[in-house]
Amino acid sequence: MSSQTNPPREIHQQHHTSRETYALLRGQFRGDLLRPGDPVYEEAHAIWNGMVARRPGVIARCTDVGDVRTAIQVAKETGILTAIRCGGHSLAGFSTCDGGLVIDLSRMREVTLDPDARRARVAGGCLLGSIDTATQKTGLVFPSGVVSHTGASGLILGGGTGWLTRRFGLSCDNVETYTVVTADGCIVRANAKENVDLFWALRGGGSNFGVVTEFELKLHPLKSVVLAEGLTPESNIRQLLQFWRDFMPEAPFDLKWNLDLRLAPHKQKVSLPLRGCPVAGSSLVWTGAPEDAQKYFDRLFSLCHPDSVRSQLVSFLNLQTMADTDFPHGRRYYTKSGYFRDLGDRTIDHLLEAVAAIPSPETQIELTYLGGAAGQVAADETAFGDRSAPFIINLLANWADAADDGLHIDWIRSLFQKLRPAMTPGVYVNFMSGDEQDRVPEAYQQRWERMVAVKSHYDPSNFFRLNQNVPPRTRA
Numbered sequence: 521m522s523s524q525t526n527p528p529r530e531i532h533q534q535h536h537t538s539r540e541t542y543a544l545l546r547g548q549f550r551g552d553l554l555r556p557g558d559p560v561y562e563e564a565h566a567i568w569n570g571m572v573a574r575r576p577g578v579i580a581r582c583t584d585v586g587d588v589r590t591a592i593q594v595a596k597e598t599g600i601l602t603a604i605r606c607g608g609h610s611l612a613g614f615s616t617c618d619g620g621l622v623i624d625l626s627r628m629r630e631v632t633l634d635p636d637a638r639r640a641r642v643a644g645g646c647l648l649g650s651i652d653t654a655t656q657k658t659g660l661v662f663p664s665g666v667v668s669h670t671g672a673s674g675l676i677l678g679g680g681t682g683w684l685t686r687r688f689g690l691s692c693d694n695v696e697t698y699t700v701v702t703a704d705g706c707i708v709r710a711n712a713k714e715n716v717d718l719f720w721a722l723r724g725g726g727s728n729f730g731v732v733t734e735f736e737l738k739l740h741p742l743k744s745v746v747l748a749e750g751l752t753p754e755s756n757i758r759q760l761l762q763f764w765r766d767f768m769p770e771a772p773f774d775l776k777w778n779l780d781l782r783l784a785p786h787k788q789k790v791s792l793p794l795r796g797c798p799v800a801g802s803s804l805v806w807t808g809a810p811e812d813a814q815k816y817f818d819r820l821f822s823l824c825h826p827d828s829v830r831s832q833l834v835s836f837l838n839l840q841t842m843a844d845t846d847f848p849h850g851r852r853y854y855t856k857s858g859y860f861r862d863l864g865d866r867t868i869d870h871l872l873e874a875v876a877a878i879p880s881p882e883t884q885i886e887l888t889y890l891g892g893a894a895g896q897v898a899a900d901e902t903a904f905g906d907r908s909a910p911f912i913i914n915l916l917a918n919w920a921d922a923a924d925d926g927l928h929i930d931w932i933r934s935l936f937q938k939l940r941p942a943m944t945p946g947v948y949v950n951f952m953s954g955d956e957q958d959r960v961p962e963a964y965q966q967r968w969e970r971m972v973a974v975k976s977h978y979d980p981s982n983f984f985r986l987n988q989n990v991p992p993r994t995r996a
């Protein structure tokens with residue numbers, strides 16, 4: 521995932537192609553064109569995952585759909601490798617490339633609200649925070665992810681899970697229309713009536729089909745939630761996991777309960793005996809009437825260290841930003857993820873062993889339970905697929921020093937190998953790393969052939985290939 525090293529002839533060819541691309545774009549492109557050496561390039565080229573240190577030849581910061589179209593047409597003409605960037609949070613590092621073109625949508629962050637219809641049109645460069653801030657002005661929400669600096673496009677295109685998934689469904693379940701610039705430069709609308717195959721594929725199929733310049737979203741009324749948090753000491757983690765596993769299948773749609781196994785931070789708000797020790801952090805979000813929340817928190821609190829428990833009413837905007845500083849830009853991240861139909865005791869044994877030997881205070885084993893409204897959509901209704909294996913695990917290593925890459929990556933891979941036999945096939949494409957191309961068919965399973973057919977129709981030359989890639993059929 522680190523910087524690619526290309527042979528000198530290839531580098532020379534890349535320079536030539538990026539110069540040609542730049543020259544063709546100048547004059548017809550209305551946004552900013554950045555190249556190495558430009559004052560803002562150094563800041564503009566970096567993406568969130570510090571492991572991915574690639575240097576594109578040209579960054580084209582688009583102002584509108586016309587610019588996106590121009591960039592795609594020029595890129596097709598010169599044959600330059602092209603990445604698309606919204607928030608730059610691809611864990612795999614797909615929103616950049618060495619020597620190629622980045623179509624950067626960060627100047628396209630308009631959100632247009634229709635509060636009466638509970639609808640919003642959001643441009644393809646929006647961050648989650650751009651949408652939350654705009655929609656909360658009228659007390660409405662769009663269900664998305666849990667960190668506000670994440671790009672909305674990448675998240676929605678992969679599916680999109682967050683605090684409101686059980687109440688309102690995945691992000692992609694709440695998109696009514698996608699406006700897409702396809703590889704041939706056409707502007708296409710996809711919804712339940714127009715281009716229905718593309719609409720199906722865009723709901724979970726990632727960025728394989730074109731650049732989405734606008735999403736038309738369904739919104740829901742919600743201003744605040746009850747948030748409960750607590751830290752369970754190592755001695756109680758087994759009991760907690762068993763309770764959570766048995767409780768969640770019957771839990772109301774209004775309740776989201778996420779767990780993360782990690783070392784408790786050395787922070788003042790963490791009580792002294794827990795600091796630096798293995799713990800399970802629980803975060804419960806209740807979206808129903810506040811007075812109904814407490815009964816769901818009592819059992820959790822009995823398994824937590826008493827000094828660590830708190831519950832409070834928080835505004836939706838506070839909820840959406842509370843994890844922002846836990847995942848800073850520029851650190852090194854590596855992830856592996858999978859689904860379980862059930863969380864067996866053997867799996868819990870592995871998790872307990874793992875948290876006792878976790879190599880970095882920032883590394884986490886995240887557990888979430890899907891179900892709720894998201895679980896009510898049939899597997900063939902969207903590309904996102906099988907929602908019947910509700911336990912999602914995400915192993916996320918987070919460290920600072922490049923010299924430690926091997927240690928952290930090996931730790932994640934080895935834990936994943938231990939957990940893998942009990943997993944049910946399937947993976948969420950947004951929680952995959954850049955070295956997992958062989959798992960992409962697993963993400964789509966029985967939907968794979970339909971994905972390939974839609975890809976072959978809209979992108980037969982695989983122009984959009986920097987993603988968890990669905991290759992088009994090769995012509996005979």
Ligand SMILES: Cc1cc2nc3c(=O)[nH]c(=O)nc-3n(C[C@H](O)[C@H](O)[C@H](O)COP(=O)(O)OP(=O)(O)OC[C@H]3O[C@@H](n4cnc5c(N)ncnc54)[C@H](O)[C@@H]3O)c2cc1C
Nearest residue numbers: 604606607608609610615665666671673674675681727732
């Ligand atoms: C800190 C952090 C928190 C996260 N939290 C959650 C979470 O709560 N829930 C969840 O579901 N996921 C979460 N994720 C995963 C997240 O969904 C993916 O990393 C997602 O790809 C990020 O989108 P982005 O636009 O920022 O990424 P980018 O790196 O900009 O793009 C990601 C991919 O999408 C493509 N792309 C971007 N914009 C467009 C567009 N407009 N049209 C077509 N293709 C496009 C890119 O080519 C690339 O392949 C999180 C990731 C991070 C780093």
